[in-house]
Amino acid sequence: MTQLRIHSIETLGANDGPGLRMVVFTQGCLMRCVYCHNPDTLDPQGGQLVEIDELVQRALRQKNYFGKNGGVTVSGGEPSLHRVVLAEFFRRLHAHGIHTCLDTNGLFLDDELRALYAETDLVLLDIKHIDDEHHRRLTGVSNATPLAVADFRERSGQPMWLRYVLVPGWSDQPEFLEKWARHFAAFRMVERVEILPYHSLGAHKWRHLGLSYALEGISPPSAAAKQQALDIFSRHLPKVILR
Numbered sequence: 749m750t751q752l753r754i755h756s757i758e759t760l761g762a763n764d765g766p767g768l769r770m771v772v773f774t775q776g777c778l779m780r781c782v783y784c785h786n787p788d789t790l791d792p793q794g795g796q797l798v799e800i801d802e803l804v805q806r807a808l809r810q811k812n813y814f815g816k817n818g819g820v821t822v823s824g825g826e827p828s829l830h831r832v833v834l835a836e837f838f839r840r841l842h843a844h845g846i847h848t849c850l851d852t853n854g855l856f857l858d859d860e861l862r863a864l865y866a867e868t869d870l871v872l873l874d875i876k877h878i879d880d881e882h883h884r885r886l887t888g889v890s891n892a893t894p895l896a897v898a899d900f901r902e903r904s905g906q907p908m909w910l911r912y913v914l915v916p917g918w919s920d921q922p923e924f925l926e927k928w929a930r931h932f933a934a935f936r937m938v939e940r941v942e943i944l945p946y947h948s949l950g951a952h953k954w955r956h957l958g959l960s961y962a963l964e965g966i967s968p969p970s971a972a973a974k975q976q977a978l979d980i981f982s983r984h985l986p987k988v989i990l991r
């Protein structure tokens with residue numbers, strides 16, 4: 749029996765990929781994003797184990813609600829920590845004609861991940877900052893592998909959406925937004941870019957876990973800051989959505 753360590757399941761989500769989707773949030777993440785709104789998903793030993801069989805059966809029960817565009821998204825935490833199990837999960841979903849989507853921070857790229865990406869109809873990839881130093885400040889790690897994942901996906905000819913969390917003072921510098929957009933301007937497999945304005949709804953979870961919250965006192969981006977990011981990205985990239 750193959751098991752997956754999950755945090756939770758959203759029955760029908762509309763924010764993580766196209767259409768209505770069953771969203772499985774896996775447990776465990778090795779990044780430490782200052783704005784993480786689900787710090788309770790970070791501990792790789794937390795959450796609960798569920799059988800892949802059970803997840804497939806659950807997806808099948810919901811399949812009628814997925815419609816033409818929906819399907820199953822696996823998010824996190826960081827799903828690529830579970831790449832071998834997820835490749836099997838996605839293969840089984842495909843056998844039932846269910847669309848698969850992986851929402852990832854792109855922290856890994858190896859043969860097991862390539863096998864998972866081959867079973868992934870759509871990748872939602874976070875490129876959290878184009879400047880490596882700022883990326884490390886935001887997440888604790890380099891942006892080298894996430895950028896390599898974007899390159900890999902582009903070369904493999906399979907679609908991806910890119911996501912960018914806009915945090916005042918951390919990821920809203922116009923010169924880096926411009927650089928980010930120019931970097932991806934020639935990518936043909938990027939179907940959409942989503943700008944996700946920072947919000948502080950997860951701050952209480954950090955406090956609850958006894959962790960200090962680096963963005964204490966930082967407000968969500970202003971309407972002008974969001975518009976500026978939208979304008980800069982839209983100058984270079986075809987389909988930019990401000991969420």
Ligand code: SF4
Pocket residue numbers: 777778779780781783784785786787789824825826853
């Ligand atoms: S990659 Fe996602 S789950 Fe991991 S720390 Fe960052 S925001 Fe949180």
